[in-house]
Amino acid sequence: MGRPRKVLSEQAQKDIVATQAVIDDKTKDVQSLRGMRDTLPQDQKYWQFIYSKLIPIVEAYGFSRIDTPILESTSLFKRTIGTDTDIVSKELFSFIDKNGDDICLRPEGTAAVAKAYIEHGMFSEVQPVKLYYIGPMYRHEKPQDQRFRQFHQFGFEIIGDRSPILDVELILLVTELYKELGIGTPNVEINNVGCKKCRTEYKQALLSYYKSRRYKICSNCNDRLSRNPFRVLDCKEDRCIEAKEGAPNFVDYLCDECQGYFIKTLEHLDALKISYNLNNYLVRGLDYYTKTTFEIWSSNDKGGKHALGGGGRYDYLIEDLCGRDVPACGYAGGIERLIAAMKENNVVVPEKKKADVFLAHLGEQAKIKSLILFEELRKEGVTVAHNLSKNQLRSQLEIANKSGTRLVLILGQKEVLDGTIIIRDMDSGGQEVINFDKIPTEIKKRLEKLNQTHKEVNL
Ligand code: HAM
Numbered sequence: 001m002g003r004p005r006k007v008l009s010e011q012a013q014k015d016i017v018a019t020q021a022v023i024d025d026k027t028k029d030v031q032s033l034r035g036m037r038d039t040l041p042q043d044q045k046y047w048q049f050i051y052s053k054l055i056p057i058v059e060a061y062g063f064s065r066i067d068t069p070i071l072e073s074t075s076l077f078k079r080t081i082g083t084d085t086d087i088v089s090k091e092l093f094s095f096i097d098k099n100g101d102d103i104c105l106r107p108e109g110t111a112a113v114a115k116a117y118i119e120h121g122m123f124s125e126v127q128p129v130k131l132y133y134i135g136p137m138y139r140h141e142k143p144q145d146q147r148f149r150q151f152h153q154f155g156f157e158i159i160g161d162r163s164p165i166l167d168v169e170l171i172l173l174v175t176e177l178y179k180e181l182g183i184g185t186p187n188v189e190i191n192n193v194g195c196k197k198c199r200t201e202y203k204q205a206l207l208s209y210y211k212s213r214r215y216k217i218c219s220n221c222n223d224r225l226s227r228n229p230f231r232v233l234d235c236k237e238d239r240c241i242e243a244k245e246g247a248p249n250f251v252d253y254l255c256d257e258c259q260g261y262f263i264k265t266l267e268h269l270d271a272l273k274i275s276y277n278l279n280n281y282l283v284r285g286l287d288y289y290t291k292t293t294f295e296i297w298s299s300n301d302k303g304g305k306h307a308l309g310g311g312g313r314y315d316y317l318i319e320d321l322c323g324r325d326v327p328a329c330g331y332a333g334g335i336e337r338l339i340a341a342m343k344e345n346n347v348v349v350p351e352k353k354k355a356d357v358f359l360a361h362l363g364e365q366a367k368i369k370s371l372i373l374f375e376e377l378r379k380e381g382v383t384v385a386h387n388l389s390k391n392q393l394r395s396q397l398e399i400a401n402k403s404g405t406r407l408v409l410i411l412g413q414k415e416v417l418d419g420t421i422i423i424r425d426m427d428s429g430g431q432e433v434i435n436f437d438k439i440p441t442e443i444k445k446r447l448e449k450l451n452q453t454h455k456e457v458n459l
Pocket of ligand 1: 107108109110139141146147148149150151152153155156157285286306307308309310311312313314329330331332333334335336337
């Protein structure tokens with residue numbers, strides 16, 4: 001028989017609940033918000049690697065970098081992405097600021113780049129204007145696998161030309177980029193969603209197809225049917241995927257101009273030997289698309305649940321914002337999804353470079369002098385590791401050993417007075433005393449010799 005359980009008084013129970021609430025509240029303060037994540041030092045190497053490949057390629061293709069603000073007016077996205085899209089109707093991080101303005105964290109980059117193009121009068125530059133950006137985007141989505149509330153995109157926009165060769169240039173650029181990042185040849189899914197003219201007829205055909213199938217699709221899609229019927233084709237729910245088999249095909253409703261455009265696009269892709277999959281249901285989740293839409297899926301993402309990126313043509317977006325007819329096309333890729341694909345493909349990225357030397361100190365004077373030496377060596381291009389919090393030589397040598405640094409400079413009280421320093425080779429354990437003023441030249445000479453030996457061993 002166990003001990004009789006103590007019955008807690010009502011007040012005691014209330015106190016426990018109140019204490020727990022305080023603990024929960026305090027814990028919340030030291031946790032990231034839902035769907036937001038820190039990028040820790042150990043993951044930075046992936047980001048650095050991506051930038052090191054992305055920037056040279058995109059600049060070689062003639063793009064210039066643009067950085068737009070993270071906060072924008074909410075109406076910019078309502079007018080471009082569309083009020084009936086999920087991004088605007090459900091996912092905007094919007095709020096009224098202290099001046100009473102309705103503003104939001106940007107959910108994507110295209111509308112902001114279009115705004116910058118208009119605001120800075122880029123119409124007068126040589127067309128097309130090619131811009132790229134890298135940065136965080138915000139969507140208040142339900143966080144799940146590879147879907148975050150803060151995520152990062154790199155994006156490319158080509159503004160001021162309506163030729164299909166530019167859509168293809170974008171596809172070539174992104175497929176080559178993904179290949180260089182080591183994830184193999186990704187799948188290109190492509191469609192043409194027509195222009196204002198042919199969309200109306202297709203919309204009617206779609207509505208009449210779904211009229212008798214309303215009960216077969218999810219409640220979200222029933223809602224979408226009345227607000228934005230194209231979105232039904234985009235739904236990833238199994239029953240909606242099943243119901244769309246047999247739905248009318250966009251291609252059959254394209255006007256002559258859009259059909260000709262689509263054929264030219266595919267011919268250019270063939271000429272460049274870029275394989276693609278015709279995906280009649282690729283309508284994309286933003287309202288501004290016309291003609292070409294495309295997505296890039298990693299080779300093992302069969303249904304495009306975690307698309308690496310997407311894009312297409314948006315010939316009316318700038319006209320809708322400012323009245324000037326400026327056609328454009330673009331692409332944006334998700335960086336977190338790209339890193340997930342790189343990890344899945346076991347892509348080896350370069351580690352952070354090891355320091356050339358470790359600088360150890362012993363005593364207060366040596367600590368200060370070691371900082372002066374650190375700066376001097378840094379300016380000479382020598383990378384130096386040190387730990388000013390450790391005072392014992394043994395613990396500093398342990399750190400140097402763990403970091404794999406071959407050469408250690410030891411500056412003690414005696415050396416400070418003598419104007420010398422000790423160089424220790426961690427592999428042989430050998431030590432030498434040299435003149436303090438000769439360190440930069442001596443260190444560079446030794447590093448060169450070590451590099452030479454390393455190269456010969458690896459031949
Ligand atoms: P999007 O398809 O909405 O297009 O986003 C592009 C990519 O951003 C997605 O394919 C995905 O990799 C990533 N992404 C989107 N939402 C999330 C999320 N919640 N979590 C993680 N990654 C996400 C656009 O944004 C258009 N602006 C693309 C474009 C540029 N069209 C023309 N120019």
